[in-house]
Amino acid sequence: MTATKIAVIGGSGIYDIDGLQGAEWVTVKTPWGAPSDAILTGTLDGVEMAFLPRHGRGHVHSPSTVPYRANIDALKRIGCTDVISVSACGSFRDEMAPGDFVIVDQFIDRTFAREKSFFGTGCVAHVSVAHPTCPRLGAACLEAARDAGITVHDGGTYLAMEGPQFSTLAESRMYRESWGADVIGMTNMPEAKLAREAELCYASVAMITDYDSWHPDHGEVDVTEIIKTLMGNAEKGRDLVRRLPALLGADRAPCPHGCDRALEYAILTQEGARDPALMAKLDAVAGRML
Ligand SMILES: CSC[C@H]1O[C@H](OP(=O)(O)O)[C@H](O)[C@@H]1O
Numbered sequence: 485m486t487a488t489k490i491a492v493i494g495g496s497g498i499y500d501i502d503g504l505q506g507a508e509w510v511t512v513k514t515p516w517g518a519p520s521d522a523i524l525t526g527t528l529d530g531v532e533m534a535f536l537p538r539h540g541r542g543h544v545h546s547p548s549t550v551p552y553r554a555n556i557d558a559l560k561r562i563g564c565t566d567v568i569s570v571s572a573c574g575s576f577r578d579e580m581a582p583g584d585f586v587i588v589d590q591f592i593d594r595t596f597a598r599e600k601s602f603f604g605t606g607c608v609a610h611v612s613v614a615h616p617t618c619p620r621l622g623a624a625c626l627e628a629a630r631d632a633g634i635t636v637h638d639g640g641t642y643l644a645m646e647g648p649q650f651s652t653l654a655e656s657r658m659y660r661e662s663w664g665a666d667v668i669g670m671t672n673m674p675e676a677k678l679a680r681e682a683e684l685c686y687a688s689v690a691m692i693t694d695y696d697s698w699h700p701d702h703g704e705v706d707v708t709e710i711i712k713t714l715m716g717n718a719e720k721g722r723d724l725v726r727r728l729p730a731l732l733g734a735d736r737a738p739c740p741h742g743c744d745r746a747l748e749y750a751i752l753t754q755e756g757a758r759d760p761a762l763m764a765k766l767d768a769v770a771g772r773m774l
């Protein structure tokens with residue numbers, strides 16, 4: 485058993501969480517640059533927590549410029565074991581209405597202007613992301629959402645687009661009709677892939693704000709409407725987060741799905757051929773393996 489430390493990455497509309505005992509904003513340095521902001525640490529129901537606003541307080545970073553590698557490294561570096569992403573999303577399904585939450589379990593990654601791996605020349609690694617989210621952590625999020633009285637859907641495919649503009653009508657229809665995506669956002673990739681490389685359990689809670697632009701009854705995405713829905717969603721998201729420590733507990737058994745052992749057979753570069761500079765940068769992310 486190891487001590488649980490729950491990280492929450494708050495998306496648009498969620499820039500802090502309340503109720504933490506011993507709350508303190510901590511600045512964390514990483515070899516991948518500065519994270520989006522300082523990290524709010526403390527305990528809730530006897531469980532260690534860490535909160536990182538993805539876009540920074542004041543919403544400074546765009547989806548393309550969020551420092552995803554620094555964020556995941558920083559959370560790993562301070563001892564987090566589980567990462568929960570809470571994000572605003574558009575919906576491709578009639579039944580997934582604005583105000584509903586979806587526990588995402590698959591992704592389609594359409595992002596192209598972001599660093600997607602901690603590894604590279606001098607230390608090559610290939611982890612599996614066939615199942616990119618942790619079922620144990622996702623189940624806890626589902627239970628927390630139900631306990632909070634939130635309308636929540638168990639499972640869904642999140643299309644990660646580059647942004648920052650919303651999709652064209654043709655793209656929206658293609659993602660929905662041909663690609664089978666359920667929700668759309670701009671930030672969960674490469675975050676989920678990096679969390680897997682860092683051997684962190686990752687779950688994604690999509691908070692629906694709109695029907696993107698495909699819906700004949702709703703017209704195109706309207707950011708003022710999104711922001712209105714976002715405010716209500718953010719309060720529900722905070723309620724969900726408050727319930728997680730009691731559900732996950734202070735002590736943590738190894739992940740039954742192997743998230744915390746993802747690098748076990750993933751590093752291909754032979755010891756003598758590894759780049760010392762890159763190896764030094766991997767101290768937190770892959771320290772267990774090096
Ligand atoms: C507020 S609309 C677009 C913006 O909101 C989402 O951010 P996050 O995933 O961090 O909640 C979406 O991905 C876009 O970045």
Ligand SMILES: Nc1ncnc2[nH]cnc12
Nearest residue numbers: 572573574668669670696
């Ligand atoms: N329709 C949408 N597309 C992309 N990101 C979003 N975030 C919230 N709504 C969105």
